[in-house]
Amino acid sequence: MKPNVGSIDRVIRIVLGLGLISLVFVGPQTPWGWIGIVPLATALIGWCPAYLPFGISTRSNS
Numbered sequence: 001m002k003p004n005v006g007s008i009d010r011v012i013r014i015v016l017g018l019g020l021i022s023l024v025f026v027g028p029q030t031p032w033g034w035i036g037i038v039p040l041a042t043a044l045i046g047w048c049p050a051y052l053p054f055g056i057s058t059r060s061n062s
Contacts, residue, residue, distance in 0.1 A: 004057040005043065005046050005048050010043040013043035016036070016039045017039040019036065
């Protein structure tokens with residue numbers, strides 16, 4: 001698992017993940033908000049399996 005998620009991508013994923021998870025507790029209180037665990041986990045790990053088949057990497061090579 002070679003890291004393929006860059007820093008800006010990570011920040012966006014964390015914000016999106018926390019925003020989706022917050023829907024479980026406030027707002028419409030829908031269980032669909034738990035899907036926010038996916039972007040949050042990929043941000044914390046630094047690797048996105050969806051990028052793999054397309055050869056995408058937002059991480060800089062430096």
